[in-house]
Amino acid sequence: MKNWKPSAPTLLLMPAIIVLAAVVIVPLALSFYSSFTPFRLTRPETFYVFVGFRNYANLLSNWDFWIAFGRTVLLLTVALNLEMLLGLGLAMLVEKATRGQRLLRTLMMFPMMFSPILVGFQFKFMFNDNIGLVNNALQSLGLASDAIPWLIDGRLAFIAITTAEVWSSTSVFAILILAGLLAMPKEPIEAARVDGCTPWQTFRYVTLPFVMPFAYIAMTIRSLDVARAYDIVKIMTDGGPAGRTELLWTLVARTSYSDARMGLANAMAYFSILLSILFTVYFFRKLAAARNQIGAEW
Secondary structure, three states: OOOOOOOHHHHHHHHHHHHHHHHHHHHHHHHHHHOOOOOEOOEHHHHHOOOOOHHHHHHHOOHHHHHHHHHHHHHHHHHHHHHHHHHHHHHHHHHHOOOOHHHHHHHHOHHHHOOHHHHHHHHHHHOOOOOOHHHHHHHHOOOOOOOOOOOOOHHHHHHHHHHHHHHHHHHHHHHHHHHHHHHOOOHHHHHHHHOOOOHHHHHHHHHHHHHHHHHHHHHHHHHHHHHOOOHHHHHHOOOOOOOOOOOHHHHHHHHHHHOOOHHHHHHHHHHHHHHHHHHHHHHHHHHHHHHHHHHHHO
16 A cells, blocks of 8 residues: 555545545445344344345235335326326427516426425325315315315325325426427428328327437436335325325335334335336336437438
């Protein structure tokens, strides 16, 4: 080490590397190691007991974990499709605007500026069965005679959480798809009109294939967010009622802090990372296919 003389770039990067290792790499290594131990927060000595893959094997027979896993996949699928459709429609409306387009783009970004905790509190109030805006509006319009228990019934609570997720993140799809629409050349659309294509055919075979790569980028970003959804669910329902809205990361938090079973919780966390990886790989492949299609047709 005495004869080792680091280069100037290495010396300049060394502080960042040390901070990165202390803040990211070391905690990840410790949490990964603890997933192979029966570590409990109330018994620190269990951190040094190595049990191999026992925690991961226990997950295979943990019914609560697989229900939370399936519910997370369901939320991810429903939320991404709704955000895609609403974002596409919103982007096309803004792109057609002849005046005030910059103002519309700014307003379109507002929902994604709110923190998930604030969104959770906002929608928890809106879906309150006694004083919530949703029930008051439905009763005022005569669409409901009694208050609807949005956050008490399991299925309705899941719908409320999905609504909050879609409202807060549809702008991600809208912004990226709008960027694709603004970058799209006009010649193919004009050629389709000259050939007698209807507006639907022009959208289906010209516009949509061009903007799909932008949509897949948004899907990749949002799949990582939804797969580790926690804040909104924690604030609105805390996984209730009776665990009917328990997702992967709310279950991980409950296992680690409420039950103090940190080793098992870390095993759940690393297992659930596979969900994020699978969706990321899937959307990257779809993105590559869409780009190849555009390159071949355009």
